[in-house]
Amino acid sequence: MKTNAYAVQNATSPLAPFNFQRRDVGEHDVQIEILYCGVCHSDLHTVRNEWQNTTYPCVPGHEIVGRVVKVGAHVKKFKEGDTAGVGCMVDSCRTCANCEEDLEQFCDNVTFTYNSPDKHVGGMTFGGYSDSIVVDEAFVLQVPKNLNLAAVAPLLCAGITTYSPLRRHNVTEGQKVGVVGLGGLGHMGVKLAKALGAHVVVFTTSPNKVEDALRLGADEVVNSKNADEMKKHLNSFNFILDTVSAQHDINAYLLLLKRDGNLTQVGVPDKPLSLNVSTLIFGRRTLGGSLIGGIKETQEMLDFCGKHNITSDIELIPIQKINEAYDRLVKSDVKYRFVIDMASLQQA
Ligand code: NAP
Ligand code: ZN
Ligand code: ZN
Numbered sequence: 395m396k397t398n399a400y401a402v403q404n405a406t407s408p409l410a411p412f413n414f415q416r417r418d419v420g421e422h423d424v425q426i427e428i429l430y431c432g433v434c435h436s437d438l439h440t441v442r443n444e445w446q447n448t449t450y451p452c453v454p455g456h457e458i459v460g461r462v463v464k465v466g467a468h469v470k471k472f473k474e475g476d477t478a479g480v481g482c483m484v485d486s487c488r489t490c491a492n493c494e495e496d497l498e499q500f501c502d503n504v505t506f507t508y509n510s511p512d513k514h515v516g517g518m519t520f521g522g523y524s525d526s527i528v529v530d531e532a533f534v535l536q537v538p539k540n541l542n543l544a545a546v547a548p549l550l551c552a553g554i555t556t557y558s559p560l561r562r563h564n565v566t567e568g569q570k571v572g573v574v575g576l577g578g579l580g581h582m583g584v585k586l587a588k589a590l591g592a593h594v595v596v597f598t599t600s601p602n603k604v605e606d607a608l609r610l611g612a613d614e615v616v617n618s619k620n621a622d623e624m625k626k627h628l629n630s631f632n633f634i635l636d637t638v639s640a641q642h643d644i645n646a647y648l649l650l651l652k653r654d655g656n657l658t659q660v661g662v663p664d665k666p667l668s669l670n671v672s673t674l675i676f677g678r679r680t681l682g683g684s685l686i687g688g689i690k691e692t693q694e695m696l697d698f699c700g701k702h703n704i705t706s707d708i709e710l711i712p713i714q715k716i717n718e719a720y721d722r723l724v725k726s727d728v729k730y731r732f733v734i735d736m737a738s739l740q741q742a
Contacts, residue, residue, distance in 0.1 A: 399524035401451040405443035408717045417514045425464040431522035432457025432548040433732040435639045444664040455522025456482040456507040457550040479535040481550035496690040538700025545705035548731040556583035557695040558687035559658040567591030572634035579637035581730035589702045637661045648673035656680045706731045712738030
């Protein structure tokens with residue numbers, strides 16, 4: 395099936411029109427006409443080969459929502475006309491310990507939505523900057539009907555990546571939670587931590603985001619470049635979620651944790667961060683990481699967002715503006731997620 399898309403051909407070329415073939419719909423597959431796709435900073439890291447693992451050509455995009463146009467004979471959860479979502483994964487082995495615990499993202503044979511070996515047609519998987527996708531129903535999500543569909547797209551990565559560690563660390567009412575970096579992930583972290591009842595403090599390097607942070611639900615905002623403002627929060631946090639995509643000083647944030655507090659890193663800078671271990675030792679603090687979330691938890695997050703009326707704050711763009719959007723992403727100039735209106739792909 396011919397699929398129109400935008401792809402990059404190498405680490406320095408811009409995203410440009412491209413087409414390729416999707417597989418035919420198998421017995422367990424769902425074919426989705428893609429209506430909207432969010433733009434994650436991981437797309438940019440991959441497109442520019444910043445993690446040194448990109449195979450070209452590359453069609454990014456893993457925050458996909460759309461309409462089901464065809465289902466295989468054995469598909470149970472979806473029918474033609476339903477809305478549906480696809481996140482960062484499209485398959486896994488389904489039998490290993492990680493898969494059995496609904497943690498498919500850690501499966502050795504996980505198939506990511508793009509830049510992963512494609513079991514069906516060979517080559518690499520191509521993602522959501524395209525007009526359609528064919529995915530096994532086990533990796534297709536049901537999206538809440540009461541929410542704006544374009545603003546739901548970012549939940550499929552930014553939403554689950556922040557929801558999962560907040561839940562795993564039992565963030566609840568009365569806790570003080572920090573969110574570092576107010577971008578796509580960060581602004582979802584604020585909304586979700588607030589919905590879980592926490593006292594939320596945003597750390598930003600962008601003074602022009604202060605008002606937005608408060609509007610998004612933050613109780614306090616700290617200019618992280620101001621040492622005096624940082625000092626006021628020493629030894630006070632239960633949990634800090636770090637979403638920063640570039641080099642920064644994590645030790646300054648570790649010092650803000652209470653005894654036994656945890657800082658979870660979800661941002662993936664392209665170079666190693668330096669760690670002063672005494673920030674962990676004095677205070678028995680821990681530093682961890684978190685990778686998206688399993689399919690079951692992603693569905694739970696979508697249902698939670700439906701119940702609490704949570705979506706992303708988006709700037710809807712035609713795909714022709716994608717390279718400009720990437721340049722703005724690098725400058726932290728996004729409020730707070732770009733989402734591609736895939737109808738624009740039809741325009742030449
Ligand atoms: P984003 O929208 O670009 O947001 C990143 C934010 O980090 C920026 O808005 C900015 O916030 C802050 N920042 C950027 N450069 C900085 C610097 N040099 N120093 C300090 N702060 C800086 O990106 P995103 O889509 O949220 O993704 C964030 C990171 O998470 C990326 O590395 C991405 O690859 C990664 N990610 C990880 C997972 C996972 O499963 N672990 C999933 C998705 C994405 P302020 O303007 O507020 O300072
Ligand atoms: Zn992502
Ligand atoms: Zn597995």
